[in-house]
Amino acid sequence: MTSTLPPSAPAAVRLRGLVRRHGDVRALDGVDLDVAAGTFTAVMGPSGSGKSTLLRCAAGLDRPDAGRVEVAGTALDGLSERRLTLLRRDRIGFVFQSFNLLPTLTAAQNVALPLRLAGRRPARGEVRAALARVGLAGRERHRPAELSGGQCQRVAIARALIARPAVLFGDEPTGALDSATGAEVMDMLRSLVDEEGRTLVTVTHDPLAAARADRVVFLVDGRLAGEIVAPTADTVAATLAALRPAGAGVDTANTGTDRVPAAGSAC
Numbered sequence: 001m002t003s004t005l006p007p008s009a010p011a012a013v014r015l016r017g018l019v020r021r022h023g024d025v026r027a028l029d030g031v032d033l034d035v036a037a038g039t040f041t042a043v044m045g046p047s048g049s050g051k052s053t054l055l056r057c058a059a060g061l062d063r064p065d066a067g068r069v070e071v072a073g074t075a076l077d078g079l080s081e082r083r084l085t086l087l088r089r090d091r092i093g094f095v096f097q098s099f100n101l102l103p104t105l106t107a108a109q110n111v112a113l114p115l116r117l118a119g120r121r122p123a124r125g126e127v128r129a130a131l132a133r134v135g136l137a138g139r140e141r142h143r144p145a146e147l148s149g150g151q152c153q154r155v156a157i158a159r160a161l162i163a164r165p166a167v168l169f170g171d172e173p174t175g176a177l178d179s180a181t182g183a184e185v186m187d188m189l190r191s192l193v194d195e196e197g198r199t200l201v202t203v204t205h206d207p208l209a210a211a212r213a214d215r216v217v218f219l220v221d222g223r224l225a226g227e228i229v230a231p232t233a234d235t236v237a238a239t240l241a242a243l244r245p246a247g248a249g250v251d252t253a254n255t256g257t258d259r260v261p262a263a264g265s266a267c
């Protein structure tokens with residue numbers, strides 16, 4: 001199946017015929033998908049169905065073997081590595097399950113890093129405002145070891161958003177957090193869409209997290225296998241259960257009900 005917008009509708013992300021092979025494995029097997037600007041899309045599916053590969057190709061972190069990726073109207077295929085790096089820096093944000101903060105830098109310095117790497121000095125109050133936006137007012141001078149896991153992920157999100165990317169991609173951004181903290185982070189991500197018109201695309205295994213999205217798309221064996229608009233945790237869980245091959249066990253990844261927080265300090 002495909003999930004595309006009319007050609008005239010503004011798409012923050014447009015994927016056409018995406019194929020990505022790893023040896024004999026077709027991690028993506030012909031995916032057509034549009035993500036409308038200003039929306040929150042969750043990507044779900046069984047373990048190994050191609051979710052991370054989809055995100056990495058859409059974000060320009062990996063190159064598909066065939067097909068086309070457009071982000072905010074720019075086609076990624078054919079871009080030189082340098083142009084792709086600049087596009088990722090300026091137009092694409094990415095957060096991972098691990099927070100990847102630099103331990104010796106303060107929260108504010110971590111958030112400012114993408115601007116500094118781009119040769120730009122942050123405007124007065126810009127970093128403080130970015131941290132306040134993710135609920136970390138007053139934490140500017142804390143280093144990662146002095147922050148909780150949820151706070152570290154908020155710093156990582158502020159860092160990913162500081163350059164005002166066209167799309168923020170998240171690969172299980174709450175996967176290392178306990179359920180309550182993960183829910184708070186998902187609520188904060190939702191508010192970024194509602195209040196600022198941000199565009200989010202997030203892989204998650206958690207039906208409760210996916211229920212915050214406007215739309216959930218499901219992958220199976222590298223192909224789109226369905227979608228739910230205006231999802232609830234129940235409709236998401238039921239769809240996932242129906243997609244799981246008969247006899248398959250519970251997904252080894254976190255399901256949101258059995259999450260264990262990352263050990264030790266969080267970052």
Ligand SMILES: Nc1ncnc2c1ncn2[C@@H]1O[C@H](COP(=O)(O)OP(=O)(O)OP(=O)(O)O)[C@@H](O)[C@H]1O
Pocket residue numbers: 022023025026027045046047048049050051052053054253
């Ligand atoms: N670098 C790689 N080398 C070889 N095979 C890979 C590589 N990356 C992904 N794959 C394979 O491609 C398929 C899709 O992997 P991917 O990580 O995208 O799935 P996923 O849905 O994100 O899985 P999970 O939910 O377990 O994280 C899997 O069969 C995986 O083993």
